[in-house]
Amino acid sequence: MTEPCTVLVTGATGFIGSRLVPELAAAGHRVRAMTRRPEAYEGPGEPVAGDVSDPGTLAAPLEGVDVAVYLVHSLDDDDFERKDADAARAFGLAAAASGTRQIVYLGGLGKDDLSAHLRSRREVERLLGESGVPVTVLRAAIVVGAGGISWEMTRQLVKNLPAMVVPRWAATRTQPIALDDVVRYLAGVVGNEEAYDRAFEIGGPDQLSYVEMLQQAAEVISGSRVPILTVPVLTPRLSSYWISFVTNVDATTGRNLIDSMGTEVIVTDHAIRDLVPGEPITYREAVRRALADSSAG
Ligand SMILES: NC(=O)c1ccc[n+]([C@@H]2O[C@H](COP(=O)([O-])OP(=O)(O)OC[C@H]3O[C@@H](n4cnc5c(N)ncnc54)[C@H](OP(=O)(O)O)[C@@H]3O)[C@@H](O)[C@H]2O)c1
Numbered sequence: 001m002t003e004p005c006t007v008l009v010t011g012a013t014g015f016i017g018s019r020l021v022p023e024l025a026a027a028g029h030r031v032r033a034m035t036r037r038p039e040a041y042e043g044p045g046e047p048v049a050g051d052v053s054d055p056g057t058l059a060a061p062l063e064g065v066d067v068a069v070y071l072v073h074s075l076d077d078d079d080f081e082r083k084d085a086d087a088a089r090a091f092g093l094a095a096a097a098s099g100t101r102q103i104v105y106l107g108g109l110g111k112d113d114l115s116a117h118l119r120s121r122r123e124v125e126r127l128l129g130e131s132g133v134p135v136t137v138l139r140a141a142i143v144v145g146a147g148g149i150s151w152e153m154t155r156q157l158v159k160n161l162p163a164m165v166v167p168r169w170a171a172t173r174t175q176p177i178a179l180d181d182v183v184r185y186l187a188g189v190v191g192n193e194e195a196y197d198r199a200f201e202i203g204g205p206d207q208l209s210y211v212e213m214l215q216q217a218a219e220v221i222s223g224s225r226v227p228i229l230t231v232p233v234l235t236p237r238l239s240s241y242w243i244s245f246v247t248n249v250d251a252t253t254g255r256n257l258i259d260s261m262g263t264e265v266i267v268t269d270h271a272i273r274d275l276v277p278g279e280p281i282t283y284r285e286a287v288r289r290a291l292a293d294s295s296a297g
Helices: 017-026 080-097 116-129 149-160 179-189 210-222 236-246 251-260 283-296
Strands: 006-009 030-035 046-049 067-070 102-108 135-140 164-167 198-201 228-231
Touching (some): 006 017, 017 030, 067 080, 080 102, 080 116, 116 135, 135 179, 179 283, 210 228, 210 283
Parallel strands (some): 030 046, 067 102, 102 135, 164 228
């Protein structure tokens, strides 16, 4: 258990941030929820204005902050590599100037042959710490929870198609993690000095190919398996058009995610389990919780 402190959560209105803020508040931290539209913010914590693409707006939200959680990305933008790099550099600089003790970042899992999207997340890790603030990185593959883009893609594919034609990347293995576990790990490293300047891999207990993920999701959602046919010729560009046709995920985001799907993303280092103990929940259970939350929301 770490001491309660002042925590700035960027991306507080997002899929992960909106679940993290109440968890940190419940743990006794003073939470500032950063968003570009504080007037529309309805969650717990104190809403503060800040735009990572406008460095002049960052001093005020970071003033007096002990720990900053960085949950911002621009995956829906064709120019995301440059934008995310500029934003991370500016945020690291502003955090150093305000005396922030730790930046916590949720990055991407994966080792070799990284896609542009995963390379960009790795670059963000480095740039956030460039000005000297200790960074704690949690590297995750797909986060399964209501409202997450990857989960929405899975759910809508399963729902909208009686049979699925999947490209070769669907055989790549990944290690999905439940939203509840991501929030637990993020909250567990906030203010924890043992986590300073370290990168941890986080994942659920199951290592699954994308096909297996689709199958298991179909079983939980509809109670039956769906026929799946693998074709070798569907290029990432075609796949992304197809995803945007079948689901409401836009083609740029779909393309950026699909480009990463050729890379195996598996946890090989389990050090986080010593720092933040507890059993992560299974993929099937994560799907059940996501479904329950989707229908409740
Ligand atoms: N989802 C996953 O499966 C997954 C897996 C691994 C890692 N991650 C990482 O986790 C982080 C959060 O992901 P998410 O899925 O929760 O994202 P999300 O739902 O898309 O939310 C993104 C957040 O970023 C904020 N934002 C965007 N541009 C901003 C800017 N210029 N200045 C300030 N805030 C800005 C938005 O807030 P406002 O619009 O209110 O300003 C929003 O709250 C990202 O870094 C992502 O790379 C996610």
